Amino acid sequence: MTAVQPPHPTEQSTDTPERTPDAVEAGTTAHRVTKGRSRVPWRFLGGRAVFYAFTLWAAITINFFLPRMMKGDAVTQYLSRNRNVTPEAADALRSLLGLDTDKSLWQQYVDYWALLLQGDLGVSLLHGLRPVTEVISQSLPWTIGLVGFATIVSFAVGTIGGAIVGWRRGSRLDALVPITTFLSTIPYFWLGLLAIALFSVNLGWFPIGKAYGVGVSPAFTPEFIGQVIHHGTLPAVTIIIASLGGWMLGMRNMMLTVLDEDYVMVAEAKGMPSHRVLWRYAARNAVLPQIQSFALSIGFIVGGTIVMEMVFSYPGVGKLLLDATNAKDYALMQGVFLVITISVLLANLLADLAYAFLDPRTRQTEG
Amino acid sequence: MTTLEFDAVTKVYSVRGAGHITALDDVSFTLTSGQTIGLVGQSGSGKSTIAKILTQLETPTSGEVRLDGQPIPRRGKGLRAYRQQLRMVFQDPFASLNPYHSIRYHIQRPLRLDKVVPKAQEDSEVRRLLERVRLDADSVIDRRPHELSGGQRQRVAIARALASRPKLLVADEPVSMLDVSIRLGILNLLADLQREEGLGVLYITHDLATARHFSDEILVLNQGRVVERGPADDVILRPQDPYTQALRAASPDPDHFFATTTGHHGGAA
Amino acid sequence: MLRGIRPAYLSGITKGTTPMRDTLLSVRDFSVVYDVDPPVAAVRNVSLDLQRGEILGLAGESGCGKTTLAYGVQRLLKAPAVITSGSVTFHDASGEDIDVNALDPDAMRRFRWDKVSMVFQGAMNSLNPVATIGAQLDDVFEVHRPGMTSAERRAAVVELLEIVKVGAQRYRSYPHELSGGMRQRVMIAMALALRPQLMVMDEPTTALDVLVQREILKQISALRHEFGFSVVFITHDLPLLLEISDRIAIMRDGRIVELATAERIWNDPQDAYTKTLLESFPRLTGEKGMVLR
Numbered sequence: 001m002t003a004v005q006p007p008h009p010t011e012q013s014t015d016t017p018e019r020t021p022d023a024v025e026a027g028t029t030a031h032r033v034t035k036g037r038s039r040v041p042w043r044f045l046g047g048r049a050v051f052y053a054f055t056l057w058a059a060i061t062i063n064f065f066l067p068r069m070m071k072g073d074a075v076t077q078y079l080s081r082n083r084n085v086t087p088e089a090a091d092a093l094r095s096l097l098g099l100d101t102d103k104s105l106w107q108q109y110v111d112y113w114a115l116l117l118q119g120d121l122g123v124s125l126l127h128g129l130r131p132v133t134e135v136i137s138q139s140l141p142w143t144i145g146l147v148g149f150a151t152i153v154s155f156a157v158g159t160i161g162g163a164i165v166g167w168r169r170g171s172r173l174d175a176l177v178p179i180t181t182f183l184s185t186i187p188y189f190w191l192g193l194l195a196i197a198l199f200s201v202n203l204g205w206f207p208i209g210k211a212y213g214v215g216v217s218p219a220f221t222p223e224f225i226g227q228v229i230h231h232g233t234l235p236a237v238t239i240i241i242a243s244l245g246g247w248m249l250g251m252r253n254m255m256l257t258v259l260d261e262d263y264v265m266v267a268e269a270k271g272m273p274s275h276r277v278l279w280r281y282a283a284r285n286a287v288l289p290q291i292q293s294f295a296l297s298i299g300f301i302v303g304g305t306i307v308m309e310m311v312f313s314y315p316g317v318g319k320l321l322l323d324a325t326n327a328k329d330y331a332l333m334q335g336v337f338l339v340i341t342i343s344v345l346l347a348n349l350l351a352d353l354a355y356a357f358l359d360p361r362t363r364q365t366e367g
Numbered sequence: 368m369t370t371l372e373f374d375a376v377t378k379v380y381s382v383r384g385a386g387h388i389t390a391l392d393d394v395s396f397t398l399t400s401g402q403t404i405g406l407v408g409q410s411g412s413g414k415s416t417i418a419k420i421l422t423q424l425e426t427p428t429s430g431e432v433r434l435d436g437q438p439i440p441r442r443g444k445g446l447r448a449y450r451q452q453l454r455m456v457f458q459d460p461f462a463s464l465n466p467y468h469s470i471r472y473h474i475q476r477p478l479r480l481d482k483v484v485p486k487a488q489e490d491s492e493v494r495r496l497l498e499r500v501r502l503d504a505d506s507v508i509d510r511r512p513h514e515l516s517g518g519q520r521q522r523v524a525i526a527r528a529l530a531s532r533p534k535l536l537v538a539d540e541p542v543s544m545l546d547v548s549i550r551l552g553i554l555n556l557l558a559d560l561q562r563e564e565g566l567g568v569l570y571i572t573h574d575l576a577t578a579r580h581f582s583d584e585i586l587v588l589n590q591g592r593v594v595e596r597g598p599a600d601d602v603i604l605r606p607q608d609p610y611t612q613a614l615r616a617a618s619p620d621p622d623h624f625f626a627t628t629t630g631h632h633g634g635a636a
Numbered sequence: 637m638l639r640g641i642r643p644a645y646l647s648g649i650t651k652g653t654t655p656m657r658d659t660l661l662s663v664r665d666f667s668v669v670y671d672v673d674p675p676v677a678a679v680r681n682v683s684l685d686l687q688r689g690e691i692l693g694l695a696g697e698s699g700c701g702k703t704t705l706a707y708g709v710q711r712l713l714k715a716p717a718v719i720t721s722g723s724v725t726f727h728d729a730s731g732e733d734i735d736v737n738a739l740d741p742d743a744m745r746r747f748r749w750d751k752v753s754m755v756f757q758g759a760m761n762s763l764n765p766v767a768t769i770g771a772q773l774d775d776v777f778e779v780h781r782p783g784m785t786s787a788e789r790r791a792a793v794v795e796l797l798e799i800v801k802v803g804a805q806r807y808r809s810y811p812h813e814l815s816g817g818m819r820q821r822v823m824i825a826m827a828l829a830l831r832p833q834l835m836v837m838d839e840p841t842t843a844l845d846v847l848v849q850r851e852i853l854k855q856i857s858a859l860r861h862e863f864g865f866s867v868v869f870i871t872h873d874l875p876l877l878l879e880i881s882d883r884i885a886i887m888r889d890g891r892i893v894e895l896a897t898a899e900r901i902w903n904d905p906q907d908a909y910t911k912t913l914l915e916s917f918p919r920l921t922g923e924k925g926m927v928l929r
Contacts, residue, residue, distance in 0.1 A: 170715075261761055262756055262757075262761035262762045263761060263762055263763055263764045263765070265712065265756070266754070266756060266762050266763075266823075267764070268712060268748075269710065269712055269748055269749065269753070269754045270748065270749045270753075270775065270776055270779070270826070271745045271746060271747070271748035271749045271750065271779060271780060272745075272775065272779055273745065273779065276775075276779065280764075280767070280775075281764050284764070284766055284767075285764070285765065285766055288766075358766065359765075359766055360765070360766060360810040360812070361765060361810070361812050409845040409846065409847065410845055546697040546698055546872065547697060547872055547873075547874065547913060547916050547917055548697060548912060548913060548916045549916075550916065550917070551916045551917070551918065554918075573845070573846065575846075575920055576875075576917065576918040576919060576920040577918050579918070579920065580918040581918075603920065603921075604921060613847060614846060614847065615920070616850075617846045617847045617849065617850035618846055618920050619873065619875035619876040619878070619879050619920070620875070620879075620919075620920040620921055621875050621878040621879060621902055621919075621922075622919050622920070622921050622922030623920070623921050623922075624878065624879050625878075625899065625902050625903070
């Protein structure tokens with residue numbers, strides 16, 4: 001840029017040193033401009049990776065210590081249910097479960113990690129000593145499939161709806177907000193039971209509970225898939241109804257904030273069509289905080305659906321965890337906790353990536 | 368006579384990924400009561416860093432700030448005594464006043480904290496301070512900040528700063544958020560107080576015109592360095608440093624403008 | 637002290653040299669009320685003619701209605717602001733007279749930016765933080781010039797960035813990567829995109845440092861010289877306005893109390909409020925309006 005020229009030729013009409021205006025220009029902002037083409041935020045991603053690795057290590061370590069700090073081990077519990085087990089068999093069980101106390105705690109910890117890295121989470125007492133990984137992998141798809149689907153639909157519908165309601169503030173659409181908020185304040189078990197009473201018992205439209213009918217074996221046949229959809233409809237719809245209000249309210253409020261921003265006014269002054277202002281300018285910015293909440297709720301899909309799975313007798317992870325806790329099946333509990341931890345972390349990682357993709361300001365390499 | 372010495376102060380911030388940024392580079396000045404120093408600079412010049420160091424929000428990397436020869440205590444009674452001697456008036460009077468409290472409360476608080484007057488005299492002292500900044504005490508004392516105009520709020524902020532009977536006042540862009548027609552009133556008020564109470568005033572601003580009329584001495588800051596200093600009229604009317612000259616040239620100056628375009632001097636208004 | 641010749645950067649705004657002196661915009665009896673309780677009359681029966689190619693300064697203190705007037709003319713006001721009376725006629729270069737109030741929403745949308753563009757105050761917030769500079773400039777062409785191919789649009793955006801000296805390499809930059817001055821240049825490029833006949837500038841340099849401000853003003857002046865658009869320049873900074881405007885309208889309480897050439901406002905103000913304003917700012921080099929010390 002050109003140097004500022006003093007208006008008085010008598011007072012040194014030569015150019016001021018080049019540095020002066022440039023320095024001022026640079027001084028008006030705290031940010032340095034990145035000129036390079038490299039848009040991958042390695043620094044940001046690296047920092048997050050370290051954070052996630054540490055969190056995972058901490059969670060697994062706590063997971064290791066938790067059952068060892070509790071009173072009453074699983075074998076005692078197991079023995080009280082099965083009287084005809086010899087003391088030798090009980091000892092064998094203890095060593096199988098890694099509960100033999102002749103090893104040092106450190107040794108146990110190292111063994112625990114070694115087994116974990118081999119994908120061995122121990123065996124479940126509750127499920128006839130089958131490997132925990134096998135037990136969990138039978139339940140996990142049901143939970144992820146049903147609740148994941150319902151959460152994504154709820155998020156999408158609520159966010160899009162909230163954007164439109166916020167955009168048309170003052171119109172009759174505003175009524176949607178109190179209605180959906182009311183629906184989400186109903187206790188979930190009550191909503192579920194009501195849905196069963198109405199649609200399953202009275203109207204007979206949907207089956208009561210379970211993921212698929214008795215006598216059908218899982219396979220990729222049209223019949224089986226039809227069964228899964230038929231059984232999954234009520235739980236999915238109730239989850240959507242219960243969570244829609246939050247998404248809609250959050251998005252609407254963010255829209256109201258964003259609509260007051262200058263760039264929305266500029267977009268309108270620019271003669272942009274309404275839909276373009278709504279989606280490319282307003283909603284595109286308003287959705288950013290939603291992404292964070294979405295990540296949290298995705299993370300809690302695995303662990304946070306116990307009530308739904310109880311009400312609808314759905315064979316998911318929540319029900320598994322509940323049963324394991326009741327039976328003090330520590331290996332299974334640990335396994336489920338591990339799965340929950342990993343899914344929360346994964347969801348957060350995805351949210352970070354989405355955020356970095358959607359909001360260029362987070363990508364900024366500081367300096 | 369109170370003397371504030373800002374002695375060879377350097378402040379370096381380390382910024383992650385960008386190394387070090389020198390916000391202040393060997394800045395010295397001495398402010399005595401009864402004197403006004405204008406600190407002129409644009410954003411990033413370091414003038415707000417000086418305000419932060421004076422309010423103890425930041426500590427110098429090197430150099431020292433002394434009040435009457437004593438280094439500023441870091442904490443405790445000494446720090447409180449220092450703060451009682453040196454008060455701030457900020458740019459945004461609305462942000463610096465709590466919307467939930469009355470004007471009375473805002474001025475009473477420093478009176479009580481610094482035990483300026485016995486409790487029985489608090490009310491009359493609050494009224495005296497409000498009258499001092501040319502406000503009608505009866506009509507404003509029980510109001511809240513949002514019920515006052517911008518100029519009135521800034522007057523309240525000044526009254527609050529005066530409550531502890533300081534010797535020095537740091538005014539950080541005190542008029543830049545106010546409407547043009549009331550700026551002069553506030554600056555005249557500060558000038559009156561400065562004269563009548565023998566206050567030392569550090570006037571921090573980006574505006575050359577007010578700095579010229581309001582200050583005895585002006586320091587021009589650029590990128591943390593003092594590039595020019597001297598009596599106000601010398602610095603503004605006859606700048607020597609290229610940066611000051613550029614600032615001067617870029618500032619609106621209708622007197623000069625119309626003198627050179629129409630041949631009239633200073634205008635006939 | 638020796639006074640030199642007019643500084644080079646002011647040469648584009650010499651008074652009285654603009655050849656065309658016909659009217660670009662006629663505002664008649666324009667009123668805006670904020671429909672709150674009690675209603676506030678923000679603009680009261682304002683009439684004014686804007687000449688083709690001139691810089692009209694709109695001065696006044698906060699709440700005087702200067703911004704409401706400028707936005708109201710473009711029908712950009714939002715509830716609770718209501719236009720209660722008045723007409724706005726835009727005399728297009730094609731010879732057609734456009735009654736702005738009679739435009740349907742779609743025609744209004746096409747009118748905006750094509751005939752009248754704006755530069756807003758908040759250099760920081762005028763740009764969408766999640767879209768690149770290039771995309772936001774491209775937007776204007778995509779909507780208003782649907783016939784352009786994407787290659788043509790890109791070429792036009794690159795040209796604009798070069799005109800305002802931001803540089804084509806910033807095409808993929810995001811707003812937060814630019815300084816305040818750079819962002820305001822991008823806004824000027826955007827305002828220039830469709831070669832409008834009028835630019836409304838609302839405190840375009842208020843948030844900027846004085847050196848950057850002068851650079852931007854120079855640029856506006858040079859561009860106006862090159863492209864011949866009119867400017868309505870809104871600011872409370874009367875000294876600045878006096879230097880850059882052909883004519884100045886002083887507003888107070890929703891009314892224009894005085895409208896005259898900058899020179900006349902300076903040398904021979906008629907209204908008492910104008911005189912008050914002129915006396916209230918400290919002079920950089922003159923002796924009037926100084927602090928009593």
